[in-house]
Structure formats: structure tokens, C-alpha cells
Amino acid sequence: MAFSNLLSKITxxxxxxxxxxxxxxxxxxxxxxxxxxxxxxRKREETAQSVPIPISAISEAQMEARNITDIQDVERITPxxxxxxxxxxxxxxxxxxxxIGQVNWSTTQDPKIGIYIDGVYLxxxxxxxxxxxxxxxxxxxxxxxGTLFGRNTTAGLIQLISKGPSQEQEAYLKLGTxxxxxxxxxxxxxxxxxxxxxxxxxxxSKKTDGYxxxxxxxxxxxxxxxxxxxxxxxxxGDVYNARLTxxxxxxxxxSPLGSCRFxxxxxxxxxxxxxxxxxxxxTYDSMKANCRNSSPRHSYDNAPRTxxxxxxxxxxxxxxxxxxxGEITLISNKREIESYNGSWGWNYGNGPxxxxxxxxxxxxxxxxxxDVESHELRLTGSSDSFDWVxxxxxFEENAIESIDVPIFRGVLPPPATLWPVFYIPxxxxxxxxxxxxxxxxxxxxxxNENDAFYAEGTYQISDQxxxxxxxxxxxxxxxxxxxxxxxxxxxxxxxxxxxxPSVEVAPGVVVPLSDxxxxxxSYSETTPRAILGYQxxxxxxxxxxxxxxxxxxxxxxxxxxxxxLPEISDNIEIGFKTTLRDGKVRLNGTYFNNSYENQQLTVGxxxxxxxxxxxxxxxxxxxxxxxxxxxxxxxxxxSMTLAYGHLEGEYDKFTVEDNVFx
Numbered sequence: 001m002a003f004s005n006l007l008s009k010i011t012x013x014x015x016x017x018x019x020x021x022x023x024x025x026x027x028x029x030x031x032x033x034x035x036x037x038x039x040x041x042r043k044r045e046e047t048a049q050s051v052p053i054p055i056s057a058i059s060e061a062q063m064e065a066r067n068i069t070d071i072q073d074v075e076r077i078t079p080x081x082x083x084x085x086x087x088x089x090x091x092x093x094x095x096x097x098x099x100i101g102q103v104n105w106s107t108t109q110d111p112k113i114g115i116y117i118d119g120v121y122l123x124x125x126x127x128x129x130x131x132x133x134x135x136x137x138x139x140x141x142x143x144x145x146g147t148l149f150g151r152n153t154t155a156g157l158i159q160l161i162s163k164g165p166s167q168e169q170e171a172y173l174k175l176g177t178x179x180x181x182x183x184x185x186x187x188x189x190x191x192x193x194x195x196x197x198x199x200x201x202x203x204x205s206k207k208t209d210g211y212x213x214x215x216x217x218x219x220x221x222x223x224x225x226x227x228x229x230x231x232x233x234x235x236x237g238d239v240y241n242a243r244l245t246x247x248x249x250x251x252x253x254x255s256p257l258g259s260c261r262f263x264x265x266x267x268x269x270x271x272x273x274x275x276x277x278x279x280x281x282x283t284y285d286s287m288k289a290n291c292r293n294s295s296p297r298h299s300y301d302n303a304p305r306t307x308x309x310x311x312x313x314x315x316x317x318x319x320x321x322x323x324x325x326g327e328i329t330l331i332s333n334k335r336e337i338e339s340y341n342g343s344w345g346w347n348y349g350n351g352p353x354x355x356x357x358x359x360x361x362x363x364x365x366x367x368x369x370x371d372v373e374s375h376e377l378r379l380t381g382s383s384d385s386f387d388w389v390x391x392x393x394x395f396e397e398n399a400i401e402s403i404d405v406p407i408f409r410g411v412l413p414p415p416a417t418l419w420p421v422f423y424i425p426x427x428x429x430x431x432x433x434x435x436x437x438x439x440x441x442x443x444x445x446x447x448n449e450n451d452a453f454y455a456e457g458t459y460q461i462s463d464q465x466x467x468x469x470x471x472x473x474x475x476x477x478x479x480x481x482x483x484x485x486x487x488x489x490x491x492x493x494x495x496x497x498x499x500x501p502s503v504e505v506a507p508g509v510v511v512p513l514s515d516x517x518x519x520x521x522s523y524s525e526t527t528p529r530a531i532l533g534y535q536x537x538x539x540x541x542x543x544x545x546x547x548x549x550x551x552x553x554x555x556x557x558x559x560x561x562x563x564x565l566p567e568i569s570d571n572i573e574i575g576f577k578t579t580l581r582d583g584k585v586r587l588n589g590t591y592f593n594n595s596y597e598n599q600q601l602t603v604g605x606x607x608x609x610x611x612x613x614x615x616x617x618x619x620x621x622x623x624x625x626x627x628x629x630x631x632x633x634x635x636x637x638x639s640m641t642l643a644y645g646h647l648e649g650e651y652d653k654f655t656v657e658d659n660v661f662x
Contacts, residue, residue, distance in 0.1 A: 032584070034579075034633050039137070040139075041053050041159075042148065044382075054592075054627060056139075058137060058138050060163070063132060063138070069131060069132055070132055071093075074158065079142075080097060080142065080647060092105045092341075095115070097112075097140075098594065098623060099625075100154060102602065103613075104602055105125045107124070107444070107446040110151070113158065115128060115157065117130070118160070118331075119159075119376065120314070120331065121150070121374060121395070122335075123152075123395070126370065127249050129251070131204045131249070133186065133202050133203075134204075135162055136162065139158070141156050142627065143155070143592060144527070144549025146529070146550050147454055148454060148470065150452050154568075154596075155549070165232050166200075173186070178208075181207070182209075186203065188201065197233070198234050200234075202228075202230045203227075203228065204227070206226055208225075222253070222255065227248075229249075230248075231246045233245075240319070240320070241319070242318065243317070244316070245314075245318075248311075249311075250311045253307060254307050254308075255342075308341050308342070309338075309339065314333065315334045316331065317332045318330070327379070329377070329378050329379075331374075335371070335374075336371055338370075339369075341367075370398070371397070371398045371399070372398075373396050376393045378391030378392075384460075385459060388457035391453070392451075392454075395451070396447070396449050397448040399445070400445050400446075403443070404440075404442075440486065440492070442557075443482070445479075445481040448552075451474075452473060456468065456470025456529070457469060465535075467530070471528045471529070475522070476553075478520065478553075481517070482497060483517075493512070496559065497560065499517050500513075500517050501514050517561060519563065521563050525566060527548040528546075540579075541577045543573075543574075544572075545572070545573045546572055548568070548570055548571070549570075550569075551566060553566040554615070556615055566598065567596065567598055569594050569597075570594070574592075584632060584633045586631045587629070589628045591625075595620075596620065597620060601617070619654060620654075623649040625647040625648065628642075630642040630643075
């Protein structure tokens with residue numbers, strides 16, 4: 001089955017006009033010019049306007065003025081960025097940049113847009129909706145950043161830079177309140193401990209009532225409840241500097257409930273699929289009534305748990321050594337994630353005036369534990385006409401995850417003597433779908449390993465012209481182990497997966513001998529980059545670039561454990577950056593064309609008659625677009641930001657060889 005012309009045109013427009021009062025002394029003295037933000041997009045400090053890369057950067061003062069308090073708010077000042085939480089698990093991020101992103105959060109798959117905190121890559125979307133607490137700045141780099149930042153940045157990345165300890169004694173306290181029960185608390189304390197030692201502590205907490213009413217128990221779902229903590233200890237010196245940081249983020253949210261549109265027949269005896277299961281268990285009328293009483297913000301769910309929880313602990317040690325040839329930087333990080341998702345469930349039981357318990361598909365209990373360790377070593381140097389960086393990176397991620405799918409609260413199907421259709425392979429699939437055999441326990445063990453080497457240099461050809469060339473070599477190894485049992489741990493005679501040992505007990509009758517299967521894949525890719533920059537005058541920069549992006553392949557988590565291929569992107573850009581009216585106005589623009597090979601897409605499919613979400617590859621696709629950013633300091637008290645993004649896309653080749661789309 002072939003598809004083409006499936007991507008549509010998307011135009012994004014954002015305008016922010018705000019009173020801006022958080023000026024520095026230098027800005028006030030200059031009559032209210034725009035703040036010059038220093039970024040590290042090329043692993044060295046440069047002003048954002050001097051870097052030939054499309055960057056949206058925002059400082060602490062600008063975040064304060066715009067009331068940007070969590071990472072999702074960054075989309076307000078960035079063209080072609082869509083940052084939101086998962087509708088199923090509100091603690092998980094779904095980030096799309098230039099039309100590229102991913103909705104899955106499985107550890108067998110990776111996000112498409114990289115998120116970094118103080119140079120550390122956040123490999124999982126679990127707990128990714130971090131609060132912007134005590135930050136120095138936020139940088140959004142658009143376009144593939146595969147040379148210096150590595151895999152899973154095929155459309156760009158978001159980088160958060162926190163404020164480190166200083167030799168100034170300072171503190172602040174923030175309190176806030178708002179509608180819908182909104183409350184926030186924030187604070188910071190910086191303490192000099194000696195001439196070269198300082199500590200900094202920060203905390204941020206927020207809470208907001210939900211907006212989705214559960215008609216069964218009166219709870220408000222889709223609420224907000226998170227806490228963030230950071231403690232840093234820094235040593236400064238002429239040759240050696242070090243910073244040790246502990247970060248913790250915790251969130252507990254009641255995810256939104258699904259509203260139900262009832263499409264089954266009035267008489268349950270004629271129903272099929274899940275509705276037939278409800279009739280068999282005597283809950284069809286309750287399900288029908290509750291579905292009809294639900295609405296977009298009002299539903300019924302008597303499940304014991306529908307919350308989404310995340311706890312993230314991160315330990316980072318950053319060390320720098322000043323040498324005669326340059327600066328050595330070593331960033332080491334250990335990250336521990338515990339996540340629980342109990343938000344899935346089609347439970348429409350015990351509504352007003354309704355008896356019975358229509359637990360069609362009960363809460364999907366989905367706990368996971370993820371341990372991540374990474375190390376990056378790089379050396380940067382410069383001369384009169386040449387700046388360079390070389391580095392190495394290693395990464396390992398280990399995860400264990402389970403998914404419990406208890407149909408009718410884990411009650412097993414009726415005995416075969418009463419309902420033999422439950423136990424007839426093939427016929428049961430046709431009549432009732434793959435869930436006909438009752439509840440399931442599923443589990444996964446995942447190991448992802450990555451190593452890379454990179455180098456990049458910028459040569460000043462003349463006073464106005466410079467050339468940047470870089471390359472990165474990336475290696476990925478992925479291991480996936482899957483098991484499945486009946487609910488309660490009993491052996492599942494219907495479960496088969498690739499490579500599973502089995503025995504043929506009769507002609508055509510095969511019985512599995514294990515409940516586990518394993519798969520491994522390995523990928524390697526080289527991602528180069530070249531940028532030509534032309535500084536027309538002190539206020540205007542023109543540039544053009546080519547860059548290659550790479551996202552690792554992985555696995556789907558269904559019984560076939562089907563792998564998908566890495567995603568490769570080739571991006572060409574033409575852009576300009578200009579400063580006008582003596583520093584009061586900035587206008588930046590970029591045109592890009594991105595060609596994708598094996599673009600990774602999450603689609604709905606029918607597998608053995610059962611709808612499921614799968615990640616597959618579209619063989620060839622093209623995305624192009626335009627981005628404009630206008631920033632103006634209208635007066636010492638007012639500033640304006642305008643962000644415009646336009647996208648056009650097309651699938652040039654998209655062929656599906658098995659099954660069909662839903």
C-alpha cells in the first residue's frame with residue numbers, strides 16, 4: 001500500500017506584547033536595547049546573533065517578564081515548536097520541532113527532539129515536563145544537530161542552562177496564586193563558603209486543580225502537581241573548576257479520562273468485539289448508559305488508580321581543566337527515573353442512577369524504572385583564525401517496564417465448557433479480537449548503549465567570511481527482552497514471539513516452551529555538518545548550511561517485536577540575522593529543506609483484527625519551511641516578540657507491506 005502527499009501545510013504564529021521591567025543596569029543605561037544573550041550552541045560561548053544557526057534564546061530576565069515557568073512555555077517564543085504533554089500520561093513530553101516528533105514513550109524507542117540540561121541529554125520523555133527553575137537561559141537550536149550533540153536531534157534540540165553557585169550571597173522567595181486552585185512557591189539561596197567554594201539551593205513547587213470531572217467520585221482530573229529541587233556545589237580556580245549538582249523532579253497527576261461515544265447496538269446480544277465481552281459479563285447496559293452520559297470534560301471511572309507519577313533523580317559532575325592548548329571539559333551524569341502510568345482504562349461503571357460495574361478494559365498499570373549513565377569528554381581550543389572542538393561520548397540506559405492489562409479487573413474468561421469461543425484460536429480473534437483470551441501481564445527489559453566521537457572547526461577565511469566543518473561517528477547497540485503471562489502469572493499458551501522455543505505436539509499444533517523472547521540490533525551512522533557564514537556588517541549576518549541528522553532505530557513492543565530502521569535527515573538552510581535601530585530591533589529568518597530517509601512515524605494499525613499503535617518507517621519524505629523572528633524593545637517598559645513558522649511536507653515514498661492502517 002503506497003501513500004503520498006500526506007503531510008499538510010502548517011502555519012504557526014505567535015505574538016507576545018509585554019511590559020518588561022526586569023532590566024539590568026547596562027540595559028537601563030543604554031536606553032532599553034535588547035539583551036544580548038550568550039549561547040553555547042557550538043560548545044563555546046558566543047552571542048546568539050553571531051552564530052550561523054537558527055537559535056531562539058531567552059534569558060532569565062525575559063522568562064521572568066513573560067511568566068515562562070515550565071519547559072512547555074518555550075513554544076511561545078519559538079517558531080515551528082510544539083511542546084505538550086501526552087494525553088495518556090501527563091508526565092511525558094511530546095515535542096515536535098519543524099513537524100518532527102514522537103508520541104511514544106517506550107524505552108525501545110527514542111524521542112526525536114533532544115532535551116539537554118547543563119549539557120546532559122535527557123533520553124526519556126518520562127518526567128520531561130520540567131520546571132524552569134533558577135535558569136540562566138534556554139536555547140532552542142533548530143535543524144539537525146547531529147555533529148556536536150549526536151543522535152535523536154534530527155530536527156533540533158532544547159538546551160536548559162541552570163545558574164551555578166557564585167561568590168555573591170543572595171536569596172529570593174516567590175509566592176503566587178491564581179484561578180482553578182493554582183498555587184506556586186519558589187526560592188533560591190546562594191552561599192559563598194570560601195574564596196573558591198560556593199553552594200546554591202533552589203526549589204520550585206506548583207499545584208493546580210484539574211478541569212476534567214469524574215462523575216463517579218467527583219475528582220478533578222488533568223491537574224498539576226509538581227516539585228523541583230536543585231543543590232549545587234562549585235569550586236572555582238585558575239586551572240581547575242568543578243560543579244557537582246543534584247536535581248530532583250517529582251510529579252503526581254490525575255490524567256484525563258477518555259470520553260466515550262457509544263456506537264454499539266441497543267441489544268447487547270448482537271454486539272461484537274469488546275462490547276460483546278461487556279454483554280457476556282452482564283455490564284453492557286451500564287456501559288451504554290455511562291457512555292451516553294459522558295462529555296468532553298465529564299466522564300465516569302471507578303478505577304482505583306488513574307494517576308501518572310514520575311520521580312527523577314539526577315547527579316551531575318562537570319569538571320574543566322585549563323591547559324595551554326585549550327580547555328578540557330568532562331561531564332558525568334547518573335540519572336534515575338521511576339514512572340507510573342495508570343491512566344488507560346475504559347471504565348464506565350456506577351454512574352448516576354446506574355447499577356452494575358462496566359469495567360470494559362480496566363486500568364492499564366504501567367510502572368517502569370530507568371537508569372541512565374553518560375560521560376562526555378571534549379577539548380576546545382582557538383587561535384587567531386581557527387576555533388575547534390573534539391570530543392567523545394558514551395551512554396548506557398537500562399530499563400525494566402511492566403504493563404498489566406486486567407480486563408474486568410483481572411477476572412479470567414468463563415470456563416471453556418460454558419464459552420468455548422474464548423479458547424478457539426482464530427475464531428476468537430475474528431469474533432472478539434486478540435483480547436478474547438483474557439487479561440495479560442507483559443514485561444520488558446531494555447538496554448541501550450551508545451558511543452560517539454566528534455570534531456568540528458571554524459576557520460576565519462576573511463574578516464567577513466568563515467567556514468565551519470564538522471563530523472560525528474555514532475554507534476548504537478540495543479537489546480530488548482519481552483515476556484507475557486496470563487493475569488496472575490499463569491503460562492499463556494497463546495503467546496508467541498520471534499525466536500521463542502516451541503514444540504509441535506500434534507500436526508499443526510505448536511506449544512511455546514518459554515514466556516520470553518529477545519532481540520538485538522546495532523546501528524552506526526556518520527553525521528557531517530558544513531556552515532558558511534558571511535558577516536555583511538556589524539549588525540547583519542548571512543549564512544547557509546548543510547547538516548545530517550540521525551535518530552536510532554528500535555523496536556515495537558508488541559508480540560512480534562518488530563524493529564524499525566534509523567531515521568536519516570539531510571537538511572539545507574539559508575538564513576540571516578540582523579540588528580536594527582541601534583540594538584532595539586532584531587529580525588531573524590530561515591528557509592530550510594529537510595529530506596528524510598526512513599522517517600519514523602507512529603500510526604494506527606489493525607493487527608489480527610485489533611487496533612494498535614505502531615512505529616513504522618516512511619521510506620522517503622520532504623519537509624520545507626520558513627521561520628521568522630522579530631524582537632523589539634518598544635520602550636524601557638515594553639517589549640514585543642513575534643514568531644512565525646510555516647511548514648510544507650510530502651511523503652515521496654511510503655509503502656506498507658503488511659497489515660493495514662486503521
